[in-house]
Amino acid sequence: MSQTIATDDKSLCVLKAASQVFLEHGFNAATTDMIQQAAGVSKATLYSRYPKKEALFAAVIEYQCSRFTRRVQQIEVTPGNIRKVLLEIGRTYLSLLLSYESLALFRVVVAVADKFPHLARTFYTSGPGTMTKVLAAHLEKAANAGEIDVQVIGLEAAATLFTGMLRGEAQLIALTHPESQASEAQIDQWVNQAVTTFLRAYGNADIA
Template structure:
């Protein structure tokens, strides 16, 4: 009897969570296709076949909806990437795994589209770029910084400014491709090319920071 009661009480929650995920899926598609300025809650609600009340009860403003879309994407990525930081594994192995994962995510079609969208909307909505940075890149930099500090404490790396070093490493990875790919000047590097880019970044980074 107790089991049946639990099942009955959990069903509405499951249904509500499923609806929230559906709304975020539709909103993400709209933001990527039309940009922030070109998307409206009314349009998104119509496409999702949901009432505006369903949106506003979960996301009071369009900015809240956008944040939730980015938060969901970056939460998954952050958890996946943070799991790569194994303190007793060889540094080169850990940095390579992290670098390849970061570059693959950075070069993903939806990420590139989102960056272009944010660039177009930043004049009217400068807070969106800050929001994306705080929820995405800043979390990656923070996780990498903490890992580097741990390696310093174990005397595997020389003394360093961990945040600056994290920026250096990620800069080595994306500097070769970011501008050209984002502007559409050159195609995205394939998997083999991405691996070569990361290997070079790891070699240069360790040459500068290994004791």
């Protein structure tokens, strides 16, 4: 992760304010004056840490993505309980993915991807790319315990397939129906479908 992540209280204050402004107004409409006022810091403080708006948005991307991935990383994986673990991972991941912050960040990143491809790359590396590595580490523990066998495709590919099954319809509906909000029952249905399908493909016979 780059050095744009907050390392002091004022930087964190700026990042929180910038997150609010960027997610509410989008990259183009957001201004450094708006962020400075929301953060309650001087222009000198803002520019000494983030001299350009692009650098500040890159920091916001990393900050928001790190918050999401940390939640999944903290899930404990214990041998003999892979279905329960995957269900917990799935619910946590999908709830975060469908949150206002996550959907708003995705929309803003996609909107500027053509003009600022490096920002889109930052999002992919810090968000989906890091999440794949976190999940792959969880799956490795299950593979070592003999609960799953993903040798034919590899750990990271298996992690990508699992998150893809979780994300697919759920994120598409959320993005195209911004007025709607998935219920807990709908989230559970999506998660159960993904976990069942994954374990039928890669779990041992007793678990799948």
